[in-house]
Every structure is written in structure tokens, then in C-alpha cells.
Amino acid sequence: MLEIVLLGCAAFFAGLVDAVVGGGGLIQLPAFFSLFPRVEAATVIGTSKLGSIVGTSTAAVNYARRVAVAWSTAAPAAAAAFVMSFAGAYTVTHVPADFVRGLLPLILLAVAVYTFRKKDLGSVHAPRHSGSTERLFALGAGGAIGFYDGLFGPGTGSFLIFLFVRFFGFDFLSASAAAKVVNVACNLSALMWFQYSGHLLWQLGAVMALGQIAGSLVGTRLALKHGSGFVRRLFLVVVGLLIVKTGYDALTKLPW
Numbered sequence: 430m431l432e433i434v435l436l437g438c439a440a441f442f443a444g445l446v447d448a449v450v451g452g453g454g455l456i457q458l459p460a461f462f463s464l465f466p467r468v469e470a471a472t473v474i475g476t477s478k479l480g481s482i483v484g485t486s487t488a489a490v491n492y493a494r495r496v497a498v499a500w501s502t503a504a505p506a507a508a509a510a511f512v513m514s515f516a517g518a519y520t521v522t523h524v525p526a527d528f529v530r531g532l533l534p535l536i537l538l539a540v541a542v543y544t545f546r547k548k549d550l551g552s553v554h555a556p557r558h559s560g561s562t563e564r565l566f567a568l569g570a571g572g573a574i575g576f577y578d579g580l581f582g583p584g585t586g587s588f589l590i591f592l593f594v595r596f597f598g599f600d601f602l603s604a605s606a607a608a609k610v611v612n613v614a615c616n617l618s619a620l621m622w623f624q625y626s627g628h629l630l631w632q633l634g635a636v637m638a639l640g641q642i643a644g645s646l647v648g649t650r651l652a653l654k655h656g657s658g659f660v661r662r663l664f665l666v667v668v669g670l671l672i673v674k675t676g677y678d679a680l681t682k683l684p685w
Contacts, residue, residue, distance in 0.1 A: 433633070435460065435464055436461060436633065436636055437636045437637065439457055439461070440480050440484070440637040441640040441644040442644060443456040443460075443640075443641065443644060444641035445648040445651075447485060447586055448485075448488035448491075448609075448644065448645040448652065449660055450605065450664040451587040451588075451589065451608060451612070452670070453644075454477070454582065455674060457480065457481070457637070458477055461476070465633075472623075474628070475624070475628035476623075476628075476630045476633050476637070477637065479631070479635075481637075482616035482617055484638070484644060484645045485612045485645070486609075486613050487642050488645040488648065489606070496602060496603060496606045497603070499607050501564070501567075503567070503610040505571065506568065506570055506571030506607075507613070507614035508568075509569075509570075509572035510574055510614045511614040512572070512618075514576065514578050514618035514619055515579060515618050517576040517578060517579025517580035518580070518618075518619060520579070533581070540588075541665060541672065554599055554602075555598045556598045556599065557596075558598075566596065570593075570596065571611055574588055574589055574611065574615070575618070579615075584668070584675070587667055587671065589604075589607075589612065590660075590664060593607050601664065
């Protein structure tokens, strides 16, 4: 019983962080693995996806009520992410992800340095594309992130926010709102696969979903109250933690 309560608490904090900048998996997955060490890794990930999709959907709805979601960008990106997440999941069953694991901390470091140096990045919402150009870029960005999410996963929400800010000209708050829509598509695609393959514990997933809902409500309120500056600062903190975590994971996989 204690393990279930602690898992729900971890899901709450994961949902809070995810609702603002993504990266909630830094909290949720390690907690699940440590509390239920005998559960197969694929089942841990699949069950976590159930909690995540509920939390992310809650955040997406809350953002949509207060922020004008750029559906002309978010919708095609979400569609591409849904399809390519399947492709990434298929690929990871045939190709080792160690190469991606080694590159990830370097990519995250570049994202953090760029965001830190560009003090005004994401402070103003000034979309750069429209029409067919916008849809084309959205399909490309959504497909790339969806494939990455299916292949490997850590930091997907943070990467989405950075792409929407850097390449589409969104402010951090609008980018976070759009990222939730794409994240829902990624999670739904993965969840369908894990359910089909039998890697889903519905009872634990329901507990995580409740925690994620509560965390998402708190997270979206914080983001909406404090605005893009708050989202930017938390984004840098989460990316910094992701660099440490993924860097450690990459080093421990080296042959020495």
C-alpha cells in the first residue's frame, strides 16, 4: 500500500513538471523502477504512459482554456508525431539506441546554452510561418520528435518546447501549450502499442493517472500565473537535470 501511495506522489510531481516544461519522466520512471523493481521494464514504461497521457491531456485542456493554442502548427505536428512514434518504437526493437544515448547529453547541452545566452528567446509570441510552410515545418518537427519519443524518449516535452520557441517563434507559454497537444499524440501512439503487447498494469496506471491530473492542474496554474519567464527558468532547470541524467546513463553504458 505504501508503494502505491508513493507512486501516486511521484506521479503528482511528474505531472506538475510535465505541465510546465516536460521532463516529468525524470521523476516518474525512476520512482516506478525503485518501488516495483520486479516489474518488467517494458511494463513500467507502458504503465507510465497511461498516467502520462491522462496528465498531459489535462494540461492540454487547461492551456486551451486560457491560451490560444496554435492549432495550425500543433495539429499537423501531432499527426506526424503519432505516426512516427510507432516507427520509432518499431526501430528500437531492431536497432540499439546506444548511439542516440551517447548524443543526447550533448544535444541537450547545446539547447541549454543557446536558451541561456538568448535572454529574449521565447519572451514574445511572434509566429514566423504560415500556410503551407507552417504545415510543412510542423510535420517535419512533429515527425522527428515522435520518432525520437518512440525510439528513446527522455526530454521529449522539453525538445518540443524548444522547437516551438526557436523555429516557430512562439513564446514559452504558447510553446508549452502546443507541446502538450503533440505529447498527447506521442503518448497515445505508444500506449496503443504497449496495450497491444500486454505491457500495461491498469491498476497502477490509474493511480498514476490520478496523481498526474492533480499535478497537471497545479503545473498549468503556475505557468499561466507566472508566464513565459517562469516557464523559461524552469525549462533551463529541467534541461540541466536531463543533461546530468542522460550523461550519467551514457557513461555507464560505455564498455570500460
